[in-house]
Amino acid sequence: MNIVILGPQGSGKGTQAEKMAAKFKLEHIDMGKFLREVAKMDTPLGKEVWQIQNVTKTLVPKRILEEIFTIKLNDISREKGIVFDGFPRNMDQTEYFEHAMREFGRETDAVVYIKLSKEESVKRISKRWVCEKCKSVWIMGKDVKSEEDKCLDCGGKITQRTDDTPEGIEKRLKVFEKETLPVVAYYENKGKIIEIDGAQTIEKVFEDILSNLGVYDS
Numbered sequence: 001m002n003i004v005i006l007g008p009q010g011s012g013k014g015t016q017a018e019k020m021a022a023k024f025k026l027e028h029i030d031m032g033k034f035l036r037e038v039a040k041m042d043t044p045l046g047k048e049v050w051q052i053q054n055v056t057k058t059l060v061p062k063r064i065l066e067e068i069f070t071i072k073l074n075d076i077s078r079e080k081g082i083v084f085d086g087f088p089r090n091m092d093q094t095e096y097f098e099h100a101m102r103e104f105g106r107e108t109d110a111v112v113y114i115k116l117s118k119e120e121s122v123k124r125i126s127k128r129w130v131c132e133k134c135k136s137v138w139i140m141g142k143d144v145k146s147e148e149d150k151c152l153d154c155g156g157k158i159t160q161r162t163d164d165t166p167e168g169i170e171k172r173l174k175v176f177e178k179e180t181l182p183v184v185a186y187y188e189n190k191g192k193i194i195e196i197d198g199a200q201t202i203e204k205v206f207e208d209i210l211s212n213l214g215v216y217d218s
């Protein structure tokens with residue numbers, strides 16, 4: 001089984017991808033995370049990615065993403081299914097994603113689109129506070145009560161990432177609408193989209209995904 005999970009910030013797609021991976025013993029591919037791993041490698045490619053992420057601070061070019069994606073697919077045993085977390089996120093990526101999948105004898109079985117309103121996305125993300133030291137995420141009003149509170153894990157100072165302010169979220173949501181919704185439409189045309197209401201609890205969202213895939217949690 002090869003599944004793609006897409007959704008705006010705050011939709012919980014990462015959590016659902018983890019749950020899918022655990023339940024069906026799938027490889028979980030988070031390209032952002034994999035890129036950060038590659039950047040630490042002592043190889044020409046690793047050095048190039050590190051340079052882009054830390055010095056020029058531009059988007060990683062398509063050529064590199066393609067190369068990295070192929071490396072990743074090549075590393076995974078052919079018998080093992082994959083859950084792709086937030087990837088492919090634009091039409092450019094979709095093109096080489098599908099091309100590479102075919103080359104490795106894989107097919108995209110379904111694309112789960114976790115839908116969430118803009119209001120709900122903003123509401124969820126703007127509650128996110130991050131520890132400056134250990135990067136743990138804490139929910140304001142639940143885990144922590146004020147900005148003066150310290151990280152529950154290490155006692156570090158907590159702050160809000162500029163990306164997680166209402167303005168930052170709006171900006172990212174616009175990018176999602178412009179770049180990722182066409183990917184949703186593309187798979188919709190192929191009859192592969194499973195649309196899920198992301199405003200529900202994590203458990204209910206997972207249940208809905210399973211029943212739409214035709215499997216039931218027992």
Ligand SMILES: [Zn+2]
Nearest residue numbers: 131134151154
């Ligand atoms: Zn901490």
